[in-house]
Amino acid sequence: MKNRTDLGANEDGHLSPYWTRNQDGTLGLSAFPFSVNDDWFASTAKAGHALMGVPTIGSGETSGILMVTIAHPVFSAGNLIGVAGIDVSLESLSEQVAKARPFGSGRVMLISQDMRWLVGAHEADLMQPYDGAQKERIEAATVSDLPFEVGQVGEGDIQFTRIAYPFDLPGLGAKWTLVLDVPSSAIGVPVRDQTLLMLAAGFCVMLTVIAGLYVAIRVFVRHPISNLVTAVGSLSDGDYESEVSGQNRGDEIGSVAKALEGFRNGLARGKEIEVRAELERTAADEERAQRDNEHQRAEAVQREVVRSLGEGLRHLAAGDLTYRIRQTFEASYDQLRVDFNSAVDGLIDLVSKVSTAVVTISAGSKNISSAANNLSKRTEQQAANLEETAAALNQLTVQINAGADHAKQAAATVGNASSDAERSAQVVLRAIEAMQDIEQSSKEVGRIIGVIDEIAFQTNLLALNAGVEAARAGEAGKGFAVVAQEVRELAQRSAAAAKEIKLLVQNSSSQVATGAALVASAGDALRGIALQVAQINDVIRQISASASEQATGLREINNAVGQLDEFTQRNAAMVEETTAASAGLHREAQSLSSLVEQFKTRGTDEGNFPRLVTHR
Known part of the structure; x- marks a missing residue:
């Protein structure tokens, strides 16, 4: 097949x-x-x-x-x-979705269950991974989630609001996501409702298509x-006689039925072949019985060969490498005798080489043990130094962390001072404005007092004229003259008082102007202080950031030193294991040397091999 x-x-x-x-x-x-x-x-x-x-x-x-x-x-x-x-x-579905243009310039797109574009904004996006906003949310969304807004996307001069709607494909174990790009110029509350309505309608249409596809699969497949x-x-x-139905169909199912019919015919032919194979098996059994008879005749020869080989193997097991099989076997088995004797000769050579190698291994294990002891001492010293270094780094890290905390506190204090200086500058500005208002009011008061001074001057002239007229009137104007004299004195006192008030107002205006200048100077000084405090705040923040970076760096160095200390401790343990292993290797070499000495190679009771001398 x-x-x-x-x-x-x-x-x-x-x-x-x-x-x-x-x-x-x-x-x-x-x-x-x-x-x-x-x-x-x-x-x-x-x-x-x-x-x-x-x-x-x-x-x-x-x-x-x-x-x-x-x-x-x-x-x-x-x-x-x-x-x-x-x-x-999916070509037809992709074309229909790509042709959809909601709101004129909008776009409808589709994402598969593995977060790849089935329908993208451009043809080049086909089957490309989705790498836009809220990828994790789209991937983790379920069909129970309502359509949600992904974010704003732009292309050229057009801005879109992207909306995603996940949906399940019924009965197929897959989830796709419908993506709608709505032009931002068309977005509004009614438009958004219409968009969601269109999205739901599109989802219903897609569900209808998928349901139709599912029904078609059930009916036609x-x-x-x-x-x-x-x-x-x-x-x-095992029913190879019944024909397969559906061979007259012109679709793929009919082709499958025809293929199954061919398969059935092949199985039927296989059944016939099996019957013939059974007959051939019976003939093979008869031939095998004949071969068994011949095998029995050969067993006697094999037993003699096995006995000789067994004798040689017993000598070999006892460590006697001098034994050789001298009896010649039949031609078909004599090669075993030659191979056995050759193997014993090779074993003698191998044991000699093993003995020499044991001596070399023993000497090497001693050297390894000595070097491992020295390395163990140096590793222990290095571990102690690393432990001290780690402790010093811990203390330095604590100090730098404390310095960083103090720098943060100083930065907070300077920030508060900067805020207070800015508020003081605002108060000074309001004070300057108040001084300017007072100065303006003083000018108005001075003008009014000037008017009062003029009125007093005119009243004095009128009183003087009235006294002159009263003097001309004689006795009849005498009372009027007294009144005119009182009015004149009142006008003179009013003029004197107006002059004093004017002088006081002028002094007050001068002092107000001086105070305004001083307040303005104080405002400039406070603004300068606020600027310097801000600069100091920036410097302290930089110091705090640098201290934090140093603390982070020291923590990393401290962690690295800790890991290095751990590795050194492990190395020390491995060195101790190496020392123990080299000692065990030396003991094993001595044991192997003892085993090699048990072999007999030259007709004596002891092997003629180099001896391993143990130095204590």
Whole structure:
């Protein structure tokens, strides 16, 4: 059945037919290699129901076509016997989704279960990984999640609001995500509601398409495959006489039925071959009985050969390497005698070499033990030095951490001082404004007092004229003259008082101007102080950041030194193990030397080998 593509068998002999419909409407049959550990086969067999695979770009007969595999397990008598699948082209779905342009310039896109673009903003995005915003949220979203906003994306002068809507493909164990790019210029509360409505409608349309696809698979794939499963079950029960139904179909199922019919005919022929093989087996048994008789005649010769070899092996087991088989065997067995004697000669040479090597190993193990002892001492000294260094680094780390904390406190204090200086500068500005208002009011008061001074001057002139007229009137104007004199004195006092008030206002205005200048100077000084405090704050922050970096660096150095100390301790332990191993090797060399001395090689009781001398 291997490489029988006409029957749907691949190069491994597995039944894996693959039908494709050509552009002229004809069907093409081929076989593809597969393994039960392939993801599409193993996952479907384990799940026990239909699964949709990850969308891919086809190759071979389907080269360049975006498609997805829907696999369904095939059972017979409750046992899994295979997996049937169909490759569905996604070209039409991709074209329909890509043509959708909501709100004129909007875009509708689609993401597969492995977070790759099935329909992207551009053709170059096809099957490229999604690397946009909220990737983790889209990947972890469930169908119970409502459509959610991913974020803002832009292309050229157009800004989009991206919305994602995850949905499950019913009965296929896969989750896809519908992505909608809505132009930002069209976004509003009514528009957003309309967008979600369109998204839900698109989701319903896609569910309808997928449900139709699912029904079509059940009607056109599952039922015919069930008939094929029944035929396969009959074949597995040994019924090679019943023909496979469905051979008259013109689709892929009919091709599978024809392939199964060929398979049934092959099994029937195999049954006939089995009968012939049984006859041949009977003839072989008779021939084997004849060979047994000949074998019995040869056993006597073999027993003599085995006895001689056994005797030689007993001497060999006792360490006697001087024994040789002198008796000549038959021609077919004499090579064993020659090989045995040659093996003993080779064993003598090997034992001699082993003895020499034992002496060399013993001397080397002593040197290794001495060097390991020296290395152990140096490693212990190095471990002690590293421990002291680690302790010093710990203290330095604590001090630098304390310095960093103090620098942070100083930075906080300087920041508070800077804030107070800024608030004081604001108060000074308000004080300057108040001084300017007071100065303006003083000017107004001075103008009013000038008016009062003029009124007093005019009143004095009128009183003087009234006194002159009263003097001309004689006795009749005497009372009027007294009144005029009082009015004149009142006007003079008013003028004197106005002059004093004017003088006081002028002094007050001068002092207010001086105070305003002083307050302005104080404001400038406070602004300078605030600026210097800000600069000091920046410097202290830099110092604090540098101290924190130094503390981090020292912690890393401290960790590295700690690891180095740990490694040194491990090295010390390994050196001790090496020392013990070298001592054990020396003891084993002595034991091996004792064993080698037990061999007899030159007709004496003791072996003629170099002796291993133990120095204590």
